[in-house]
Amino acid sequence: MSTPDRQITVPKFSAMKAAGRKITMLTAYDYTLARLLDSTGIEAILVGDSLGMVVQGRPNTLPVTMDEMIYHAEMVGRAVQHALVVVDMPFLSYHLGVHQATENAGRVLKETQCQAVKLEQGPQQLEVTAALVSTGIPVMAHYGLRPQSIHQLGGYRVARDRERLLADAVAAEEAGAFSILLECIPGDVAREISAAVSIPTIGIGAGVGCDGQVLVTHDLLGMTPGPTLRHAKAYVDLNALIVEAVGRYRDEVRESTFPGAEQTFD
Numbered sequence: 590m591s592t593p594d595r596q597i598t599v600p601k602f603s604a605m606k607a608a609g610r611k612i613t614m615l616t617a618y619d620y621t622l623a624r625l626l627d628s629t630g631i632e633a634i635l636v637g638d639s640l641g642m643v644v645q646g647r648p649n650t651l652p653v654t655m656d657e658m659i660y661h662a663e664m665v666g667r668a669v670q671h672a673l674v675v676v677d678m679p680f681l682s683y684h685l686g687v688h689q690a691t692e693n694a695g696r697v698l699k700e701t702q703c704q705a706v707k708l709e710q711g712p713q714q715l716e717v718t719a720a721l722v723s724t725g726i727p728v729m730a731h732y733g734l735r736p737q738s739i740h741q742l743g744g745y746r747v748a749r750d751r752e753r754l755l756a757d758a759v760a761a762e763e764a765g766a767f768s769i770l771l772e773c774i775p776g777d778v779a780r781e782i783s784a785a786v787s788i789p790t791i792g793i794g795a796g797v798g799c800d801g802q803v804l805v806t807h808d809l810l811g812m813t814p815g816p817t818l819r820h821a822k823a824y825v826d827l828n829a830l831i832v833e834a835v836g837r838y839r840d841e842v843r844e845s846t847f848p849g850a851e852q853t854f855d
């Protein structure tokens with residue numbers, strides 16, 4: 590079966606860097622939002638383990654399981670016709686060695702229609718990355734702030750070790766990663782990394798020097814509780830719009846003005 594021409598494949602995604610075309614990526618966790626995002630022509634959708642916080646209301650991403658990622662990825666993969674869909678490997682789904690990582694990442698390709706996985710990288714993940722790539726599983730490597738290491742890092746902090754970040758990015762490319770996600774690192778370091786590797790860098794809180802950008806869609810839509818994060822931008826205040834719409838519905842039901850004649854069958 591051939592891939593439809595308009596589908597962004599891993600090679601097409603990678604080729605965008607050489608073509609000097611910026612890459613747009615957003616998170617999605619369900620069919621409805623994934624379909625809408627895909628209709629805008631963005632190049633990539635991430636089924637992020639941020640769903641642990643955004644959808645499940647947990648304090649961090651650590652409790653998210655492989656089965657939960659598959660559940661959400663299956664819905665997103667089914668909705669998307671155009672974008673490349675990358676799925677986060679959750680905490681402890683790839684840390685116990687190549688065998689465990691291959692089995693779990695393989696589930697993403699076998700049980701969902703998504704095309705790639707993302708791994709938060711420590712040194713031992715280079716071997717895992719190489720093994721997955723050799724199995725035919727495309728890997729996006731995630732450096733900088735790594736939320737799965739929150740307890741070791743002592744909080745969500747900007748990663749500033751320039752030498753380390755640069756060396757890690759080069760090593761990830763050598764291991765076969767098709768792209769590198771850079772989370773919360775200084776803009777000049779991200780620009781330097783982007784120039785040093787030939788695969789696309791996708792930034793979040795990493796400045797405009799990356800080859801593309803990713804945002805948590807709920808942040809972009811103004812659906813996250815509390816103030817907007819420094820690195821995020823709310824393009825609309827959906828929280829307010831939803832509360833306003835639901836308030837109108839509540840009032841109309843209480844006043845018996847909904848349902849009206851139009852919504853009532855003869």
Ligand code: KIV
Nearest residue numbers: 616637638639793803
């Ligand atoms: O899980 C996630 O949503 C992420 C962000 C970097 C976008 O990894």
